[in-house]
Amino acid sequence: MGATKKIILFDGVCNVCNGFVQFVIKRDRKNIFQFASLQSDIGKKLLQERNIDFKSIDSVILIDLGVAYYIKSDAALEIGQQLKGYRTLSKFLQLIPSKLRNIVYDFIARNRYAWFGKRKDCMIPTPEIKSKFL
Numbered sequence: 811m812g813a814t815k816k817i818i819l820f821d822g823v824c825n826v827c828n829g830f831v832q833f834v835i836k837r838d839r840k841n842i843f844q845f846a847s848l849q850s851d852i853g854k855k856l857l858q859e860r861n862i863d864f865k866s867i868d869s870v871i872l873i874d875l876g877v878a879y880y881i882k883s884d885a886a887l888e889i890g891q892q893l894k895g896y897r898t899l900s901k902f903l904q905l906i907p908s909k910l911r912n913i914v915y916d917f918i919a920r921n922r923y924a925w926f927g928k929r930k931d932c933m934i935p936t937p938e939i940k941s942k943f944l
Contacts, residue, residue: 815844817944818889819856819864819871822847825926826918827870830886835939837893846944853944868919882919883911 818834820827831845846853848864848871857864860879862871872885880888883903890900903911935943 815875816842816889816892817856817873817875818843818845818885819848819853819873820845821870822849823929824922825929826922828929829926830870834889834893835942837895838942839894840892841942842892843889844942844944850944869915882908883915884908886915887911 818831820831822828834843835845846856848854848857856873857871860873862879862881864871867881869881870885870889872880872888874880874888879885887900887904890896890903
């Protein structure tokens with residue numbers, strides 16, 4: 811695990827989450843992010859080290875090693891700030907109070923399986939992107 815990397819923990823069986831991971835990978839030109847599914851051993855370890863109960867959060871989680879972790883819309887916007895073409899949008903959306911942003915985030919999170927489906931298994935990275943996964 812690179813000390814300068816930021817780790818995105820995601821629901822490995824969620825189609826929306828997997829689509830988000832693919833979106834970030836394509837735009838992560840500075841190779842800032844690494845990924846782990848919440849269901850993986852490393853994902854569970856990272857959650858446990860930070861006393862995060864994923865079942866009560868139901869969120870993508872961004873871990874900035876040695877600094878902090880972010881959940882829900884805060885995580886998505888922190889990620890967006892690192893992606894070319896999305897910095898301005900992320901900064902603009904951060905002007906909206908997180909309580910309001912998270913109402914929308916939570917609504918989508920609650921309905922994501924019904925709207926977009928669910929995988930039986932976590933995604934398996936291709937050889938080209940395998941190094942980005944923990």
